[in-house]
Amino acid sequence: MSRGEEEQIPLYIPDAPHRPGDSSSFEPWKWHPEDLKKPKFDCDANETYEHAVGLVRVLDDNGEALGEWNPNLTLEELKLGLEHMVRLRIFDDRMMKMQRTGKLSFYMQSFGEEGIAIAQTMALNNEDWIFPTYRQPGAQFVRGRDMVSMICHCIGNIEDNVKGRQMPVHYTYKKGRFISISSPVGTQFSQAVGVALASKYKNLNEVTITWIGDGASAEGDYHYGLNFASVFKAPIILNVVNNHWAISTHYNIASGSNNFATRGLAYGIPCFRVDGNDFLALYSVTKWARERAKMGFGATHIEILTYRAGAHSSSDDPSRYRPSNEHEYWPGGDPILRLKEHLIKNSQWTEKEQEELEEKIDEEVITAYKEAVKYGDLANGPYPSSDTIFTEVYESVPWHLQEQWDEMKKWSVE
Amino acid sequence: MVEMNMVQSVNSALDNMLDKDQDVLLFGEDIGYFGGVFRTSDGLQEKFGKHRVFDTPLSEGGIAATAFGMGINGLRPVVEIQFADYIFPAYDQIVNEIAKVRHRSGGEFWCPITIRTPAGGGIRGGHHHSQSPESQFTHTPGLKVVYCSTPYNSKGLLISSIESNDPVIFFEPKRCYRGPFYGDPHNVPTWKNHSEAEVPEEYYKIPLGQGRLALEGDNCTVIAWGTMVHVSERAIIESGISCDLIDLQTLLPWDKDIIIKSVRKTGRCVIVHEAPKTSGFGSELSASIQELCFYNLESPIQRVAGWDTPFPHTTEWDYMPSTSRIIGAIKKTQED
Numbered sequence: 085m086s087r088g089e090e091e092q093i094p095l096y097i098p099d100a101p102h103r104p105g106d107s108s109s110f111e112p113w114k115w116h117p118e119d120l121k122k123p124k125f126d127c128d129a130n131e132t133y134e135h136a137v138g139l140v141r142v143l144d145d146n147g148e149a150l151g152e153w154n155p156n157l158t159l160e161e162l163k164l165g166l167e168h169m170v171r172l173r174i175f176d177d178r179m180m181k182m183q184r185t186g187k188l189s190f191y192m193q194s195f196g197e198e199g200i201a202i203a204q205t206m207a208l209n210n211e212d213w214i215f216p217t218y219r220q221p222g223a224q225f226v227r228g229r230d231m232v233s234m235i236c237h238c239i240g241n242i243e244d245n246v247k248g249r250q251m252p253v254h255y256t257y258k259k260g261r262f263i264s265i266s267s268p269v270g271t272q273f274s275q276a277v278g279v280a281l282a283s284k285y286k287n288l289n290e291v292t293i294t295w296i297g298d299g300a301s302a303e304g305d306y307h308y309g310l311n312f313a314s315v316f317k318a319p320i321i322l323n324v325v326n327n328h329w330a331i332s333t334h335y336n337i338a339s340g341s342n343n344f345a346t347r348g349l350a351y352g353i354p355c356f357r358v359d360g361n362d363f364l365a366l367y368s369v370t371k372w373a374r375e376r377a378k379m380g381f382g383a384t385h386i387e388i389l390t391y392r393a394g395a396h397s398s399s400d401d402p403s404r405y406r407p408s409n410e411h412e413y414w415p416g417g418d419p420i421l422r423l424k425e426h427l428i429k430n431s432q433w434t435e436k437e438q439e440e441l442e443e444k445i446d447e448e449v450i451t452a453y454k455e456a457v458k459y460g461d462l463a464n465g466p467y468p469s470s471d472t473i474f475t476e477v478y479e480s481v482p483w484h485l486q487e488q489w490d491e492m493k494k495w496s497v498e
Numbered sequence: 499m500v501e502m503n504m505v506q507s508v509n510s511a512l513d514n515m516l517d518k519d520q521d522v523l524l525f526g527e528d529i530g531y532f533g534g535v536f537r538t539s540d541g542l543q544e545k546f547g548k549h550r551v552f553d554t555p556l557s558e559g560g561i562a563a564t565a566f567g568m569g570i571n572g573l574r575p576v577v578e579i580q581f582a583d584y585i586f587p588a589y590d591q592i593v594n595e596i597a598k599v600r601h602r603s604g605g606e607f608w609c610p611i612t613i614r615t616p617a618g619g620g621i622r623g624g625h626h627h628s629q630s631p632e633s634q635f636t637h638t639p640g641l642k643v644v645y646c647s648t649p650y651n652s653k654g655l656l657i658s659s660i661e662s663n664d665p666v667i668f669f670e671p672k673r674c675y676r677g678p679f680y681g682d683p684h685n686v687p688t689w690k691n692h693s694e695a696e697v698p699e700e701y702y703k704i705p706l707g708q709g710r711l712a713l714e715g716d717n718c719t720v721i722a723w724g725t726m727v728h729v730s731e732r733a734i735i736e737s738g739i740s741c742d743l744i745d746l747q748t749l750l751p752w753d754k755d756i757i758i759k760s761v762r763k764t765g766r767c768v769i770v771h772e773a774p775k776t777s778g779f780g781s782e783l784s785a786s787i788q789e790l791c792f793y794n795l796e797s798p799i800q801r802v803a804g805w806d807t808p809f810p811h812t813t814e815w816d817y818m819p820s821t822s823r824i825i826g827a828i829k830k831t832q833e834d
Contacts, residue, residue, distance in 0.1 A: 213571070215567075244604075245604045245606070246602065246603065246604045247604045249601060249602055249604070250602050254602070256602075256603040256604060256606050256607065257606075258603075258606040258607065263570065263603075263607060264599060264602055264603035264606060264607050266594070266595060266599075266602065268590060268594050268595070271563065271590065271591060271594065271595050274559065274560055274563030274564065274567075274591075275563045275564070275566045275567040275570075275591075275595065276567055277560075277563070277564055277567060278563060278564035278565060278566055278567020278568040278569075278570075278571070279567035279568070279570065279571045280567070281564065281567070281568060282567060282568040282571035282572060282573045283571060285523065285549065285568070285573060286572070286573075292567075304559050304587070305559065305563060305591075308557050308559050308560030308563055309560075309563070311555055311557065311560060312554070312555065312557070312560050312563075312564055315554075315555055475605075476600050476601045476604065476605045477600070477601050477639050477640050478600075478640065478642075478664045479600075479608070479662075479663040479664055482707065482751035483707075483751060483754060484751050484752075484754075485751075
């Protein structure tokens with residue numbers, strides 16, 4: 085039979101469910117905090133099937149903390165978590181404004197995803213290694229990084245510890261065991277397994293945590309990482325942040341399945357899907373995974389279900405490819421509001437205290453910004469010395485770089 | 499000193515370093531229990547334990563990424579990519595990550611790792627067991643690129659590579675594992691009685707960045723690395739023309755001094771490599787030599803290289819630089 089004689093099934097090309105002009109909707113969640121039990125730490129991957137197709141939650145729709153995943157954090161811990169999330173949101177707002185006025189070349193915010201790195205880092209020990217993407221800068225607040233130094237990096241001024249070599253938000257903070265961020269998406273996922281195996285080789289009781297986006301999970305590195313973690317029982321927590329969007333690429337185009345969590349089961353790794361805007365659920369699952377890793381049972385794979393409420397970066401305009409208010413429809417809501425409402429509900433917090441907290445942090449960010457620009461801003465400098473082009477390419481400078489360095493000095497405009 | 503072939507000398511270097519430094523560990527495809535498809539890690543798992551020498555999944559990208567993570571977390575991994583032709587799944591990890599992490603992190607993290615890989619042709623390996631991709635790495639700031647040629651220099655260079663705090667791509671000419679190759683596939687000797695096969699069993703180093711004068715002469719400078727060192731040596735002898743033969747040993751950073759000194763003396767130069775001619779490392783050397791020695795040159799620099807085609811299977815002797823092609827190039831440099 086030749087073409088045209090019968091109806092052809094066209095090539096299937098997936099698309100996002102909603103585009104600009106459409107009204108957004110998400111299927112209402114059918115999962116409740118008391119649905120899922122905690123598995124044994126030495127469980128087989130298959131015993132977590134329900135956890136992978138379901139959703140680990142602690143906070144219900146009314147802000148109540150329920151079920152056996154409730155980590156029962158102290159009030160101090162809860163307030164600290166809330167404070168760090170607020171800190172990150174206000175910090176991001178300020179940096180985005182600075183980018184718009186030309187004070188930074190570029191910026192990437194964590195809007196809507198503030199809970200992830202903050203809750204998860206709080207669930208770890210300080211000796212644990214953090215191998216982030218650009219959407220987990222909040223971990224640095226938990227590890228005590230000075231905000232001034234973070235801003236200096238974003239500006240690329242003379243106090244930038246990356247020495248003006250990388251774009252903003254590509255932090256490195258070895259003191260806090262926060263490993264240098266790289267632009268190629270996904271590379272950290274497989275590298276993190278090596279970090280974890282090195283800790284194990286040295287008989288150190290350290291765990292490594294890493295993240296990858298739903299979009300980047302299509303890269304080979306995601307699968308290399310899962311496979312090596314599985315084969316060598318690496319003490320690692322492997323997270324896929326499914327925030328629905330990789331720039332304009334909906335997760336429908338990253339994967340033919342609408343579930344990322346279950347992928348780990350085929351690698352023999354226990355898997356969970358967790359409400360990514362539920363601070364308590366994130367904390368609790370991470371704590372479980374850390375315990376499992378520490379006991380020598382190996383990796384845990386977690387899909388963090390959330391929504392990228394902000395633009396991919398300051399160079400991105402999401403209204404070109406998705407309904408502008410789509411995040412308002414996300415069943416997971418806003419991670420800050422949810423923890424705040426939980427605390428208020430339990431009479432542990434008030435709107436007034438929230439306002440005071442926001443004012444305090446606003447002040448903190450403005451003060452830090454003013455301090456940071458003393459070391460130079462993007463418009464006026466001073467910038468790191470151009471010598472930093474040639475240093476730290478190698479441990480010491482080889483002859484061919486020295487010659488080129490000397491050449492540059494001859495032509496540099498002072 | 500004992501007589502070793504290049505499989506044994508590489509094995510001896512790995513043995514010395516596993517013994518000397520607890521942070522050194524070896525992994526790659528088939529390198530553990532089996533000891534490697536070329537036998538270079540034979541016996542090392544048994545001697546040092548599975549946690550020091552182990553097999554990995556068939557995943558070059560995963561091997562490089564794991565090495566990266568171990569390297570930044572204080573270890574000194576030595577990994578094997580079974581054939582240089584199969585290094586490309588690891589290319590992103592090597593070029594964007596391993597090579598750049600020291601710089602990108604402001605010096606907070608670095609990767610003291612060595613990636614060993616058998617390279618080059620002459621074993622009837624066809625397209626994908628024969629290539630010599632050194633110039634795909636010499637174009638990457640942050641890497642060091644080493645290409646050994648004999649039992650003696652393979653051991654000394656490998657130990658220096660492992661001890662380097664910069665990442666090193668270490669090419670081993672697989673044609674020469676069991677004997678030097680002089681361009682005649684019908685008459686392949688072993689390393690027996692070769693002066694470069696006298697190798698100390700103990701630890702020793704040959705510094706990176708230094709070439710080796712394999713032959714000394716007056717009328718032409720021949721520069722080569724890997725298997726082509728031996729083919730060039732035979733060509734020089736057969737040509738009857740007195741030549742310096744420089745075994746470059748390290749390609750990045752390369753030994754400028756040894757080349758300048760020689761070309762200023764001879765005024766003529768031939769560069770020989772197996773890799774395709776266009777954008778091969780010979781192009782870099784040729785450009786640099788004319789910048790550095792233009793007024794000493796008596797004739798155009800000649801390049802003898804692989805053709806700009808995929809590496810063939812049954813016709814590989816017409817692909818690889820032969821003694822006759824090298825003799826032709828040397829003679830051409832002698833014309834006025």
